[in-house]
Amino acid sequence: MSKPEAPKAASGSRRKPETEVVTAGRNPLAHHGAVNPPVYHVSTLIHPTMESLEKRSQPYAYGRRGSPTSQALQDAINQLEGGAGCVLTPSGYAAVTLALMSVAGSGDHVLVADNAYGPTRHFCDKTFSRFGVETTYYDPTIGSGIAELMRPNTRAVFCESPGSLTFEVQDIPAIAEAAHKRGAVVIADNTWASPLLFDAFAHGVDISLHAATKYIVGHSDAMLGTVTANAANWKQLRETHGNLGLCVGPDDVYLGQRGLRTLAVRLKQHQETALALALWLQKRSEVARVLYPALPLDPGHKLWRRDFKGASGLFGVVLKPVSRDAVAAMLDHMELFGMGWSWGGYESLIVPSHINRTARAFAAEGPVLRIHAGLEAFDDLIADLEAGFDRLNTTS
Numbered sequence: 001m002s003k004p005e006a007p008k009a010a011s012g013s014r015r016k017p018e019t020e021v022v023t024a025g026r027n028p029l030a031h032h033g034a035v036n037p038p039v040y041h042v043s044t045l046i047h048p049t050m051e052s053l054e055k056r057s058q059p060y061a062y063g064r065r066g067s068p069t070s071q072a073l074q075d076a077i078n079q080l081e082g083g084a085g086c087v088l089t090p091s092g093y094a095a096v097t098l099a100l101m102s103v104a105g106s107g108d109h110v111l112v113a114d115n116a117y118g119p120t121r122h123f124c125d126k127t128f129s130r131f132g133v134e135t136t137y138y139d140p141t142i143g144s145g146i147a148e149l150m151r152p153n154t155r156a157v158f159c160e161s162p163g164s165l166t167f168e169v170q171d172i173p174a175i176a177e178a179a180h181k182r183g184a185v186v187i188a189d190n191t192w193a194s195p196l197l198f199d200a201f202a203h204g205v206d207i208s209l210h211a212a213t214k215y216i217v218g219h220s221d222a223m224l225g226t227v228t229a230n231a232a233n234w235k236q237l238r239e240t241h242g243n244l245g246l247c248v249g250p251d252d253v254y255l256g257q258r259g260l261r262t263l264a265v266r267l268k269q270h271q272e273t274a275l276a277l278a279l280w281l282q283k284r285s286e287v288a289r290v291l292y293p294a295l296p297l298d299p300g301h302k303l304w305r306r307d308f309k310g311a312s313g314l315f316g317v318v319l320k321p322v323s324r325d326a327v328a329a330m331l332d333h334m335e336l337f338g339m340g341w342s343w344g345g346y347e348s349l350i351v352p353s354h355i356n357r358t359a360r361a362f363a364a365e366g367p368v369l370r371i372h373a374g375l376e377a378f379d380d381l382i383a384d385l386e387a388g389f390d391r392l393n394t395t396s
C-alpha cells in the first residue's frame with residue numbers, strides 16, 4: 001500500500017485531525033451510500049479466472065491477508081499517523097511484539113524504556129531472548145544519553161511516552177537523533193496519546209504502535225492493535241505481519257473504526273476530567289504526588305508541552321505511606337471507578353500499580369494507584385473518591 005494522500009479541504013489546505021477521524025478510511029459512495037465501511041465476514045475469496053487467481057489481480061486474495069473491512073481501518077490509522085503503511089493485530093500486545101520482531105532478530109540488541117508496559121518487558125525477557133535478541137532497559141528520561149547504551153548490533157530503541165504506571169515523558173526527538181546516527185530503528189508505543197495527541201513520525205519515530213483496545217475502540221468491548229511504519233520500515237513490517245499469520249476478526253475491526261469516529265471529542269473530555277481530578281487529588285492530604293504530565297509541576301511537563309497536542313485521561317497517584325488494607329478499603333467499595341486492568345474506555349477505572357524497574361528504581365512514598373478518568377460527571381467522580389478516602393482514613 002502506498003502512502004495515502006493527506007486529505008485536503010476544499011481550500012487545498014490540510015484538514016484538521018478532528019475532521020480526519022471522521023472521514024479517514026470511509027467512502028460511502030463505494031458502498032451504496034452506507035456511511036460506515038461494511039463488515040466483510042470472509043476467509044475465502046472467489047477469483048473469476050485462473051489468470052486472476054495466479055496473478056492475484058483482485059485486491060484481496062485471502063481473508064487472513066486483508067479485506068475491505070481491515071483495509072478501511074488500516075487506511076484511516078495510516079492517514080492519521082502519516083505513515084507509509086499500517087497493519088492490524090489481534091491485541092495491543094501483539095502490536096508490541098510484531099513491531100519488535102519486524103526489526104530485530106538473532107544476534108541483535110534492543111533498548112527498551114524501563115517504564116514500558118509490563119508485558120513488553122516479559123516478551124523481551126522470556127521470548128525475544130530465546131530467539132537470540134538481547135535487551136537492555138534504559139532510564140526513560142535518558143534523552144540523548146541513549147547514545148552511550150548503543151552497541152554496534154543495537155537494532156531498535158523502544159519508547160513509551162509517557163510510560164505505563166509512572167508517566168515519565170521521553171525526549172523522543174533526542175533519542176531518535178542518537179538512534180538514527182547509529183542505524184537503529186525507533187519504535188514507539190503511542191497508546192497513551194493515540195494518533196491525535198502525539199505526532200510520532202514528526203518526532204523521529206519509525207514505527208508507531210497503538211493498543212487500539214484503549215482509546216481507538218474506546219468502549220471496552222474489543223481487543224485490537226495497530227502498527228504503522230515509515231517508508232524505510234514498511235516492507236519488513238508488512239512481511240513479518242504476514243509471516244506471523246496475524247489477522248483480526250471483522251467485527252473487532254469494525255468496532256475499531258466505529259470508535260475512531262468519536263476519538264477526538266472523547267479525548268477532549270478525558271483530558272478535561274483527568275486534569276480536574278489530578279488538580280483535586282494534588283491537594284488531598286492522603287496524596288504525596290500525582291503523575292500526570294499535563295500538570296505544570298510534573299517533571300515531564302516541559303517536554304509534554306513541547307511535543308504533545310494534549311493529554312489523555314490516564315494518570316498515576318502516589319499515596320503517602322498507608323497499609324494495603326487501607327487501600328483495599330478505599331478501592332473495594334468504589335461505585336463509579338471500576339477495578340480493571342485496562343483504560344481508554346468511556347468508564348472510570350482505578351487500580352493499584354505494581355512497578356517493576358531495573359534500570360532506575362522508581363522511588364514512591366507509598367502505594368501507587370493508576371486512574372483512568374472516564375466520561376462520567378466530574379462531581380460524581382469526586383464524590384466517589386471522597387468516600388473512598390474516608391474509608392481509607394478510617395481503616396489506616
Ligand SMILES: Cc1ncc(COP(=O)(O)O)c(C=O)c1O
Pocket residue numbers: 091092093094096117160164189191192211212213214223224225341342343
Ligand atoms: C501502554 C500499553 N501498551 C500495550 C498494551 C497492550 O494492549 P492489549 O491489552 O490490547 O494487548 C497495553 C495494555 O494495557 C498498554 O497499556
